[in-house]
Amino acid sequence: MIVLLALVGLLTIVVMILRGAVDVATPATWTVPGAALRALGLLAGGLALGMYAWGLVHVAGAWLDAADGGTSSSPPPPCRDHLDKARALQVAGYDVDVIPPGFSCELTDGTSVEIPVVPAYVTPAVMALGAIAVVSLVASGRTQSRTAGM
Template sequence: MLALVLFSGFVVGMAAALVLVIRGARSASRRGRKLSRKPKDLALILGGAAIGVYAWGMAHTGLAVMQAEDGGAGSFPLKPCRDTDATKAVRVIGYEVDFVPLRFECRLDDGTRYRASSVPDYINPAALGLSLIAVTLAAAVVISRDDKSMRKGTHT
């Protein structure tokens, strides 16, 4: 069930990312577009990129969950948890998935956990950085719009 949620998040996230990036790029490429509108367009593009990167990480996590749930020959220790030394891998009794930050963790018999390398290391920092820049640009656009409306006297 968790793998289905992760892969659904991947599909929805990639669709949203594509829409935002295309909308921002089309808007930014219009001739005669005022320079003051460019931060809004860039915020859309970077927001779409942030969603796309996070969705890509969800696909990696979903694949790790599918491998962990796959039974049969060669299923012990869990495939995503084999990237450590063999003495630690044979002590794995389960796994956990965290969404913020996105990660797949292997749970050991003593209750400790360690992060598997299923989610690439660049996913969380890239998603965080892109989203912070996008939110900052969007906030600047809103503040600028409010400032202009107050100068014109149209602010309520």
């Protein structure tokens, strides 16, 4: 079921990016009120979803690495690789965050340390592209409704 959802999500991202890019590149789009904003919104939304999925891929990789088990599974490899030896020995577990994508190691003293498995550019890019998508799509809807009322 998860694989099916992932495939549907990937297909949605690809369709949004391609549809937005084709619409932006089509000269006729620029003559219809609100169409260019809609195309920009689709393109930015698809890119935001793609960037978010890229962050989740990194988190999933760290999670799979940590949940692998076996002889060298304590402390979990992502924690062992990113913490100094003294702190790595204090690792009691790990936590996976979905929003924003992240991976943290929980220490025996109750604190947690965020491990940089997700590239630093992912969350700011998702936020910026998401904001562009929302503003563009809202402006497109307002422009189309205003021209339809005339």
